[in-house]
Amino acid sequence: MKVSSTKLDGCIVIEPKVFRDERGFFLETYQKEKYKQIGIKELFVQDNFSSSSKNVLRGLHFQKNNPQGKLVTVTHGIVFDVAVDLRTGSKTFGQYESIILSSENKLQFYLPPGFAHGFCVISDRADFQYKCTDYYDPNDEGSIIWNDPDIDIQWPIQEPILSLKDEKAPKLQQIKNTFI
Numbered sequence: 001m002k003v004s005s006t007k008l009d010g011c012i013v014i015e016p017k018v019f020r021d022e023r024g025f026f027l028e029t030y031q032k033e034k035y036k037q038i039g040i041k042e043l044f045v046q047d048n049f050s051s052s053s054k055n056v057l058r059g060l061h062f063q064k065n066n067p068q069g070k071l072v073t074v075t076h077g078i079v080f081d082v083a084v085d086l087r088t089g090s091k092t093f094g095q096y097e098s099i100i101l102s103s104e105n106k107l108q109f110y111l112p113p114g115f116a117h118g119f120c121v122i123s124d125r126a127d128f129q130y131k132c133t134d135y136y137d138p139n140d141e142g143s144i145i146w147n148d149p150d151i152d153i154q155w156p157i158q159e160p161i162l163s164l165k166d167e168k169a170p171k172l173q174q175i176k177n178t179f180i
Contacts, residue, residue, distance in 0.1 A: 001014055003038045011115070014108040030044070030131065035071075042069045042133035047130070049128070051125065053124070054121050055161050056121045057121075058118055059117055060117065061117055061118065061141060062142050064140050064142050067113035068136070070131065072129070073129055074102050074103055074129075075129055077121060079102070080119060080157075081119040083097050084115060102123075116142075116143075120155055120157055122157065144175070145166075151172060
């Protein structure tokens with residue numbers, strides 16, 4: 001596998017080794033010891049799967065007191081995936097990293113605990129899978145508005161389909177003192 005750093009300390013892009021032949025392909029999506037060697041020391045405790053239509057934007061989500069690290073990938077379609085640094089004292093606090101994840105490129109994006117996460121679907125449909133380092137707690141969740149001008153994410157869509165929760169999310173400046 002090939003591992004690339006990003007401008008956000010701890011966030012990495014993983015390009016797994018893909019074995020292809022006339023029958024299709026095979027790849028290893030996670031192996032504890034190999035991923036530990038590339039810097040992912042947290043244990044994963046929950047796997048999630050979502051399927052979304054074109055122009056759906058999910059995020060920017062995080063957990064306040066029990067932040068989740070995430071290993072994300074797309075098994076069908078194409079998404080524009082985003083991590084926003086929420087780590088207090090980080091030199092990149094409030095900055096973001098984005099990557100195109102697709103069923104074709106088979107890339108994985110790892111976000112350690114302390115980041116908000118979101119994605120938008122740019123194909124007709126996308127199936128998105130992610131492993132989490134902590135359990136989801138609806139009483140601990142937080143969100144930031146997708147188009148916060150202080151973060152200035154360059155989304156590839158202008159009129160996303162949002163949940164009511166994501167539509168009403170606050171700006172980072174309104175909540176920046178709530179992070180660990």
